[in-house]
Amino acid sequence: xxxxxxxxxxxxxxxxxxxxxxxxxxxxxxxxxxxxxxxxxxxxxxxxxxxxxxxxxxxxxxxxxxxxxxxxxxxxxxxx
Amino acid sequence: xxxxxxxxxxxxxxxxxxxxxxxxxxxxxxxxxxxxxxxxxxxxxxxxxxxxxxxxxxxxxxxxxxxxxxxxxxxxxxxxxxxxxxxxxxxxxxxxxxxxxxxxxxxxxxxxxxxxxxxxxxxxxxxxxxxxxxxxxxxxxxxxxxxxxxxxxxxxxxxxxxxxxxxxxxxxxxxxxxxxxxxxxxxxxxxxxxxxxxxxxxxxxxxxxxxxxxxxxxxxxx
Numbered sequence: 043x044x045x046x047x048x049x050x051x052x053x054x055x056x057x058x059x060x061x062x063x064x065x066x067x068x069x070x071x072x073x074x075x076x077x078x079x080x081x082x083x084x085x086x087x088x089x090x091x092x093x094x095x096x097x098x099x100x101x102x103x104x105x106x107x108x109x110x111x112x113x114x115x116x117x118x119x120x121x122x
Numbered sequence: 123x124x125x126x127x128x129x130x131x132x133x134x135x136x137x138x139x140x141x142x143x144x145x146x147x148x149x150x151x152x153x154x155x156x157x158x159x160x161x162x163x164x165x166x167x168x169x170x171x172x173x174x175x176x177x178x179x180x181x182x183x184x185x186x187x188x189x190x191x192x193x194x195x196x197x198x199x200x201x202x203x204x205x206x207x208x209x210x211x212x213x214x215x216x217x218x219x220x221x222x223x224x225x226x227x228x229x230x231x232x233x234x235x236x237x238x239x240x241x242x243x244x245x246x247x248x249x250x251x252x253x254x255x256x257x258x259x260x261x262x263x264x265x266x267x268x269x270x271x272x273x274x275x276x277x278x279x280x281x282x283x284x285x286x287x288x289x290x291x292x293x294x295x296x297x298x299x300x301x302x303x304x305x306x307x308x309x310x311x312x313x314x315x316x317x318x319x320x321x322x323x324x325x326x327x328x329x330x331x332x333x334x335x336x337x338x339x340x341x342x343x344x
Contacts, residue, residue: 056270057297059228108187111180111216113223114270 051082133172142320171208182212211314222271228297238290251338
């Protein structure tokens, strides 16, 4: 079995009001020196088989078709 | 003119939409369910508002991958009119039938109130019963209505007149870029908007400013 981690983040230039709110809350908690915070998503996915090249290709297709909205989000795939 | 309403688990404005279509057209719309792969022969398909699939992943993301939405996309490609309201707008964007994306409101708050809309393009099959630049009242109720498109897409849709509705000056409830409340596709047969015209069609609603949208799209003279 192959385990993978997919990370989806907002593209640069896309407004992230939730990240901004988290940024403010960290400041309120007294963490000094916190710069920009951007919120994203993480998907841990298990795949049958051992063909890593196929797994990477499948995961990329999953990102393009469902996991990320490529209008506003970037994604990265890591096999773990 | 025949219409159909798409039903999906988690939508909650479907009855309002069916009531509006029935009252204004005089005929009850057909309904199609998430697993339907065939849509009856209709002139207009409407996707109502709500929270399809609990807004999991992203608003409209799961709904956009259902069999019925594949069938809607095929109908749209054939030129059938398609209108999505609120969650229906989010679904049309996720399906790729409309440009851009809808994000969390800039205020991070759910907004449920009345706004003023400017009819930014009255020369469409949807808005032809309105005057150009007409300001109408319309309710909104959403958490993710903050329209976004990259600069190239934005310039293209503005240039093509694909921005159909804007929040009138000072009433933008969600931070939408260029005050965009509703957009259509380049071909002009698919429209998505966040506000709920189906909830302002008769005196009992406190006004009927939304009625002309249905009259226009249904081909009924006001």
